[in-house]
Amino acid sequence: MSGNNNIQYKPVQIVYPKFYINPNFSEIKSLEKKTIKWNLVTTFKVVSKNPEWDSITISIRLSLYREYDAAKISELVTESTYEIETGATFEQKYYIIGKLINQTSAHAQGAWAVKHSNPVLLSEIPQTYNKYLSEETGLKKDIYEKWQ
Amino acid sequence: MEKIDFNLLNIVLLECVLPAADIGAHNVPTDFMWKYSFDFHISSMPNNDKAVPINISFKLYSKNDPDEKTIASIEILSYFTLSGNLTKIEHKLSVIHKLLSISLWNLQGAFAAKTEGSSLQKEIPPGVSFETYYETLKNKVSNEWK
Numbered sequence: 001m002s003g004n005n006n007i008q009y010k011p012v013q014i015v016y017p018k019f020y021i022n023p024n025f026s027e028i029k030s031l032e033k034k035t036i037k038w039n040l041v042t043t044f045k046v047v048s049k050n051p052e053w054d055s056i057t058i059s060i061r062l063s064l065y066r067e068y069d070a071a072k073i074s075e076l077v078t079e080s081t082y083e084i085e086t087g088a089t090f091e092q093k094y095y096i097i098g099k100l101i102n103q104t105s106a107h108a109q110g111a112w113a114v115k116h117s118n119p120v121l122l123s124e125i126p127q128t129y130n131k132y133l134s135e136e137t138g139l140k141k142d143i144y145e146k147w148q
Numbered sequence: 149m150e151k152i153d154f155n156l157l158n159i160v161l162l163e164c165v166l167p168a169a170d171i172g173a174h175n176v177p178t179d180f181m182w183k184y185s186f187d188f189h190i191s192s193m194p195n196n197d198k199a200v201p202i203n204i205s206f207k208l209y210s211k212n213d214p215d216e217k218t219i220a221s222i223e224i225l226s227y228f229t230l231s232g233n234l235t236k237i238e239h240k241l242s243v244i245h246k247l248l249s250i251s252l253w254n255l256q257g258a259f260a261a262k263t264e265g266s267s268l269q270k271e272i273p274p275g276v277s278f279e280t281y282y283e284t285l286k287n288k289v290s291n292e293w294k
Binding site: 010012013015016078102103106108109111112114115123125127129 | 159160224
């Protein structure tokens with residue numbers, strides 16, 4: 001159980017609805033870093049469980065592409081669900097969502113590293129920390145709309 | 149202003165031992181308990197960046213087993229590099245706390261991936277309050293982060 005100013009939250013489920021490796025790349029022997037590109041798509045949804053607890057699911061779609069022809073090399077979808085106490089202020093929600101996105105992206109990194117058996121692909125670890133927060137400008141709007 | 153960047157270079161699954169058969173329905177808060185340990189080192193690289201390998205392991209035990217036989221265990225190594233310069237110990241400690249948290253979250257994700265489809269998948273290794281190790285971490289960071 002973690003908390004921010006007495007708002008408690010904890011992960012209750014981590015699942016991977018999709019894991020894909022392009023067969024053309026499954027036996028790949030080398031991969032130059034400057035020829036690949038990561039794509040990270042983050043969404044979240046909030047469900048009210050009861051007056052005391054909400055449930056937040058963070059979904060991260062992590063895709064690895066070959067840059068010159070946009071061929072998808074591999075993709076992993078991670079969905080981490082957290083229970084969180086109700087009553088958070090907007091500032092607390094913003095802080096907590098940022099932390100949960102970082103936590104979920106680290107879940108995705110951990111899964112990426114153990115799901116791949118090809119040493120070339122498993123050695124490619126996406127750098128995800130604060131990625132969403134630095135690139136996403138709509139997070140505050142999303143929180144207003146999705147988390148009452 | 150002090151600034152530092154970090155990269156997660158690699159995650160290595162050092163150990164993952166799971167039950168041979170699915171353990172089925174159970175209630176972890178009352179039946180089971182997790183125990184954890186962690187360690188890390190900070191060393192300087194030739195370009196003056198820092199290398200920070202972090203080991204973290206979790207073991208699941210039955211509360212009712214006097215022998216505390218391990219039901220499941222997982223250990224990973226998250227290997228970070230740091231570039232930039234920090235001088236204040238509190239700033240360094242803040243970075244190490246962040247890396248320890250990421251390593252723990254990497255382990256949670258790895259465990260969920262390794263237990264996919266089994267009843268153990270819903271048992272997530274719990275969070276750790278690394279702040280409670282303040283003095284230990286402060287001494288270690290002071291000694292190793294030159």
